[in-house]
Amino acid sequence: YEMVPVTGVQTCALPISGRMQRFALILLLGASWACDDAATADLPLPEPEPEAAVSADMDIDAAVIDAQVEPDDAAAPALAPLPVILGLSAAQDLDPANDLVEIELHAGAFTLPIADNLQVQGYGYNGQFPGPVIQARVGDEVVVRFTNDLAEPTTVHWHGLRISDDMDGSPRVQSPVAPGETFTYRFTVPDAGTFWFHPHVRSNEQVEKGLYGMFVVHEAEPPVFAAERAFVLDDILLNGDQIPAFLQTHPEQMHGRSGNVLLANGRASLAAGQAEMGDVERWRLVNVANARTMNLTIEGALFRVIGVDGGLLAEPYETARLQVAVGQRYDLEVRYAQPGEVRLLSHIAVVENGAIVERPFALQTIEVAASDRTPMAVELPRVDPPARGQPDRSVRMVFDTVPDARTGQRWRINGLDMPEEPLFTFEQGEYVRITLVNDATQEHPFHLHGQFFEIFPDGTAETEQPGLKDTVLVAGNSTVHVLARLSNPGRWMAHCHILEHAELGMMAEIIVEDAP
Ligand code: C2O
Ligand code: CU
Ligand code: CU
Numbered sequence: 001y002e003m004v005p006v007t008g009v010q011t012c013a014l015p016i017s018g019r020m021q022r023f024a025l026i027l028l029l030g031a032s033w034a035c036d037d038a039a040t041a042d043l044p045l046p047e048p049e050p051e052a053a054v055s056a057d058m059d060i061d062a063a064v065i066d067a068q069v070e071p072d073d074a075a076a077p078a079l080a081p082l083p084v085i086l087g088l089s090a091a092q093d094l095d096p097a098n099d100l101v102e103i104e105l106h107a108g109a110f111t112l113p114i115a116d117n118l119q120v121q122g123y124g125y126n127g128q129f130p131g132p133v134i135q136a137r138v139g140d141e142v143v144v145r146f147t148n149d150l151a152e153p154t155t156v157h158w159h160g161l162r163i164s165d166d167m168d169g170s171p172r173v174q175s176p177v178a179p180g181e182t183f184t185y186r187f188t189v190p191d192a193g194t195f196w197f198h199p200h201v202r203s204n205e206q207v208e209k210g211l212y213g214m215f216v217v218h219e220a221e222p223p224v225f226a227a228e229r230a231f232v233l234d235d236i237l238l239n240g241d242q243i244p245a246f247l248q249t250h251p252e253q254m255h256g257r258s259g260n261v262l263l264a265n266g267r268a269s270l271a272a273g274q275a276e277m278g279d280v281e282r283w284r285l286v287n288v289a290n291a292r293t294m295n296l297t298i299e300g301a302l303f304r305v306i307g308v309d310g311g312l313l314a315e316p317y318e319t320a321r322l323q324v325a326v327g328q329r330y331d332l333e334v335r336y337a338q339p340g341e342v343r344l345l346s347h348i349a350v351v352e353n354g355a356i357v358e359r360p361f362a363l364q365t366i367e368v369a370a371s372d373r374t375p376m377a378v379e380l381p382r383v384d385p386p387a388r389g390q391p392d393r394s395v396r397m398v399f400d401t402v403p404d405a406r407t408g409q410r411w412r413i414n415g416l417d418m419p420e421e422p423l424f425t426f427e428q429g430e431y432v433r434i435t436l437v438n439d440a441t442q443e444h445p446f447h448l449h450g451q452f453f454e455i456f457p458d459g460t461a462e463t464e465q466p467g468l469k470d471t472v473l474v475a476g477n478s479t480v481h482v483l484a485r486l487s488n489p490g491r492w493m494a495h496c497h498i499l500e501h502a503e504l505g506m507m508a509e510i511i512v513e514d515a516p
Contacts, residue, residue, distance in 0.1 A: 079098050079137070082135050082137070082218055082222070083218065083222055083224075083225070083228045083282075084227075084228065085133050085135070085214075085216060085228045085229070085230050085284070086227055086228065086229045086230065086273065087229050087230040087231065087232075087264075087265045087270075088130060088132065088133040088213075088214060088230045088232065088265060089128060089132050089133070090132060090133050090135060091103045091105070091126070091131075091132035091133065091134045091135070091213075092104075092132075093135075095143075099137070099139065099140050099141060100140065100141050100142075100143065101134070101135070101136045101140050101141070101142045101143070102142075102143045102144075102145070103132075103134055103142070103143070103144045103145070104126070104144075104145050104147075105125055105126060105131070105132075105144050105145070105146045105147070105156065106125070106126060106146065106147040106148070106149050107123060107124075107125055107146075107147075107148055107149060107150050107154055107156075107199070107211055108123065108124065108127070108149035108150060109121070109122075109123060109124075109149075109150065109151075110122060110123055110124030110127055110128075110129060110210060112124070112129045112210050112266065113129070113266070113267075114236070114261065114263065114266070114267065114268050115267065115268045115269065118241060118268070119241065120236070120238065120241050120242070120243060121241075121242075121243070122209040122210040122243060123150065123206060123209040123210045123211045124210050124211070125211060125212075125213055128266075129210045129266040130210075130212055130213050130214065130232045130265060130266050130288075131197070131211070131212060131213025132213060133213060133214045133215070133216060133230060134197070134213065134214075134215045134216070135215075135216045135217075135218065136189050136215075136216075136217050136218070137189075137192075137217070137218050137219075137220065138189060138190070138191065138192040138217050138218065138219060138220055139188065139189065139190070139220070140188070140189055140217075141186070141187070141188050142185075142186070142187055142188070142189055143184060143185070143186050144156065144184070144185040144186075145182065145184050146177065146182060146183050146184065146185060147181075147182045148177040148178065148179055148180065148181055148182070148183075149179075149180070150179060150206075151179055152179065152201075152202070152206075153176035153177060153178050153179065153201050154176060154177055154199045154201050154206060154211070155169040155170070155171055155174055155176050155177060155183075155199055155200045155201055156169045156185060156197050156198075156199065156200075157169030157170065157197060157198055157199065157200040157449075158185070158187070158195065158197050158215060159195055159196045159197060159198060159215075159327060159447075159449075159470070160193065160195040160196070160215075160309055160310070160329070160470045161187065161189060161190075161191070161195055161215070161217075162190050162191060162450055162451065162452070162487065162488045163187035163188070163189070163190075163450070164187060164488075164490060165449075165450060165488075165489075165490030165491050165492060166490075167185050167186060167187045168449055168450060168490070168492075168493075169185075169197075169199070169200045170200055170449065170491070170492075170493050170509075171200055171201050172491060172493070172509060173490075173491055176201050189217045191217060191310060191311050191452075192217045192218060192219040192220070192311050192312070193217055193307060193309065193310055193311035193312070193329070193331075194214065194215075194216055194284040194285075194286060194307065194309075194329040194330075194331055195214070195215040195216070195217065195329065196212060196213060196214050196215055196232075196286045196288060196329070197212065197213050197215050198211055198212045198213075198288065199211050200493075202503070203499045203502065203503070204246060204247070204256075204257065204290055204499035204500050204502070204503045205246050207288065207290060207499060208236065208237070208243065208246075208257060208290050208499075209243060210266075212232065212234070212288045213232075214230050214232055214284065214286055216230075216284065219311075219312065219381055220381075221381065223282070223378055223379060223380050223381060224378065225280055225281050225282040225333075225376075225378055226275065226276070226279035226280055226281050226376060227275070227279070227281045227282075228281065228282045228283075228284065229273065229281060229282070229283045229284070229364075230265065230283075230284050231264050231265065231283060231284070231285045231286075231344065231363065231364065232264070232265050232266070232286055232288055233262075233263070233264055233285060233286065233287045233288065233289065233294050233324065233346070233363070234259070234262075234263040234264075234266075234287075234288050234289050235258060235259030235260070235261060235262050235263060235289045235290075235292050236259040236260075236261050236263055237257055237258070237259040237260055237261075238259070238260060238261055246500075247407070247408070247500060247503070247504070250408060250409075252500060253407070253408040253409040253500060253504060254401075254409060254442060255291060255442055255498075255500075256290050256291025256292075256498035256499065256500040256501060257290045257291055257499075257500055258289075258290075258291055258292050259289065259290075259292065262346060262348070262361055262363065264344075264363040264364060270363065270364050270365075272364075272365045272366065272367050273364060273365070273366040273367070274366070274367055274369070275336050275342070275366050275367070275368045275369070276336070276368065276369045276371045276373075277336050277337070277338060277339050277368055277369065277370055277371040277375075278336065278337075278371050278373055278374065278375040278376055279335075279336050279368075279376055280333060280334070280335050280336075280375075280376040280377075280378045281333075281334045281336075282306070282331060282332070282333060282334075283303075283331070283332040283334050283344075284329065284330075284331050285322075285324060285329060285330045285331075285332065286324075286328070286329045287324040287325065287326045287327065287328055287329075288326070288327075289326050290326070290498065290499045290500065291326060291498045291499070291500065292326065293323060293324070293325050293326065293443065293445070293473065294322075294323070294324040294346055295321060295322070295323055295324075295346065295347040295348075296321065296322045296323075296324060296344065296345065296346055296347070296363075297320065297321050297322070297344075297345050297347065297360070298332075298334065298342065298343070298344055298345070299341075299342065299343045299345060300338070300340055300341055300342035300343060300368070301334050301335060301336050301337070301342040301366075301368075302334070302335040302337055303318075303332045303333060303334045303335065304316045304317060304318045304319075304332065304333050305317050305318075305319060305322070305330055305331070305332060305466075306331050306332065306333045306380060307329075307330065307331030307467070308328070308329065308330060308331070308465075308466070308467035308468065308469055309328055309329050309452065309467070309468060309469040309470045309471060310452040310467060310468025310469060310470065311383070311467075311468065312331065312380060312381060312383045313383060313466050313467045314383045314384060314385035314386075314466075314467075315385070315466060316333065316380070317466060321347075323473070325443075325445035325471060325472070325473035325497070326445045326471075326497045326498065327445055327447050327470070327471035327497035328445070328469065328471045328473075333378065333380075335375070336366075336368045337375070338368070339368050339369060339370035339371075340368055341365055341366070341367060341368070342365070342366040342368055343362045343364070343365050343366075344362065344363045344364045344365075345360040345361065345362055345363065346360070346361050346363050347359070347360050347361075348360075348361055386454055386468055386485070387485075388483075389431055390431075391431050391432055391433040391483060392430050392431050392432065393426070393430060393431075393432050393433070394432070394433040394434075394435065395423075395424050395432060395433070395434055395435070396414075396434075396435045396436075396437060397413050397414060397423065397434060397435070397436050397437070397446075397494070398413070398414050398415070398437040398439060399411070399412070399413060399436070399437065399438045399439060399440060399444050399446075399474065399496070399506065400412050400415070400439040400440055401440045401442070404504075407504055408504075409504055410504055410505040411496065411501040411502075411504050411505045411506035412505055412506065413494070413506060413508050416508060417505035418505045418506075418507055418508070419508050419509075422491070422508070422509045422510055422511045423494065423508045423509065423510055424510050424511070425510070425511040425512075425513060426486045426510065426511065426512050426513070427486075427512070427513050427515060427516075428486060428487065428488075428489045428512055428513060428514055428515040429485070429486065429487065429515050430485075430486045430512075431483065431484070431485050431486075432483070432484050432486060433481060433482070433483055434453070434481070434482050434483075434484060435459075435479060435480075435481050436472065436474045436479065436480045436481070436482065437479045438474045438475065438476060438477060438478055438479070438480075439477070440476065440477070441476040441477055442476055442498075442501075443473060443474065443475050443476050443498075444473075444474045444496045444498065444501065444506070445471050445472070445473050445474075445496065445497040445498060446471065446472050446473075446474055446480075446494070446495075446496055446497070447470060447471040447493075447494070447495055447496070447497045448470055448471075448484065448492060448493075448494050448510070449470075449492040449493045449494070450488045450490055450492040450512075451470065451484050451485075451486055451487065451488055451492065451512070452468035452469060452470055452484070452485070452487075453468070453469060453470070453472070453482040453483055453484035453485075454467075454468060454469070454482060454483045454484075455469055455472050455480065455481075455482050456480075456481045456482070456483065457478075457480045457481065458479075458481070459481040469482075471497055486512045488512060489512045489513060489514045489515070490511075490512060491509055491510075491511055492509060492510050492511075492512065493507060493508070493509055494507075494508050494509060494510050495507035495508065
């Protein structure tokens, strides 16, 4: 693939050297980097070349994105096979039973094949990056025999799955899996939707180094699409082919680590996909970046949002631009109404000639062949809207930051830095309004384990963000209201999903007591 021309762009102290120009990487600058830290910045950064960046012909490596079909269940007479998910390889289900998914998963050192001439020493699940997509049907029992082949402890957290807390991968509930040790995660998946998994120990390092994967729970009767495609969206910070040391710079402590290479399904550039006019596809998106909010558009096709964190929506909706905070998922219905090129674009703020401008970078191109057959019709399952009501109780969580001599910065919830004690104790079934107050200029994608909530930014239905979520973006100096039905008893983490903020204190727990 081609080289990106290098010019002397001044940025907020991204530790990048001119060696980066060896690679035609997409060099990025987070939107929030229009920061007060510019004085510390003096390293030249290659400037992205928009035309080259949006043409998707830089690097074709179809082998990496070939989907693998799950082997047929030998003793499975009744159920149709699960949909194939393009873009990721599937974890193999080792158990033939219909309602049991058994997976071997190991975390270990792995060389990330980010591009054909760029390998990066990192971590992988099952020697893959991203990890294999785990697939189940709603209601299935899932058994993951996990082995830690890393030289450091880790856990696996199943982000968004409402399972029991002792299987949630929280290091406060489960002692971390030591190097060489194994742990068997066993749970039943109660909700259909697009989820993901990642470590919950030193997650700012372990996730950045490559430990993440998508977890798809299919509906009991999955709607039939021409194809399902996965997009696991990330950015990685590289200095040459190295991942630089963590939490060393003030910008990283303030904004979290923004990468300078955009990744989709672990690659700096994906091979073009193929489709036919009239096809309707399901795209599943997850943002697994440490800190970067993704702003996406799709060019050349019609799309609407059919699902979010907690599964399919009662009422799908159309939008021109999709904002995906870290941790969040979106399911899209993508309709190819005309032949030609369809592109999934990520809009990134970059510095050009001293000014901050937004540039589109293509994550994926689909070549749509002409066809005169009747356009597909897809019937989505009926979904009931979440039950509303008056909250039983209202609580507030206030986010702020203070400087710290040892770590540079601390991030807090209600003035508490990584508290041992739970922030709140609730009762199972309680319907709670949580008011999230952000007293800092940095944004916080706030995440609650084990539960879903609805989002009403200013507390009214007019500002509702449809569907059930487990992660909500709280913009700088703003307040957001969420309504949570606390269905799932246990000890649950409540934290910022900017992993640096979490690691620097912005990680607490709530307790949901069993209903008497
Ligand atoms: Cu992605 Cu504590 O979670
Ligand atoms: Cu989570
Ligand atoms: Cu945060």
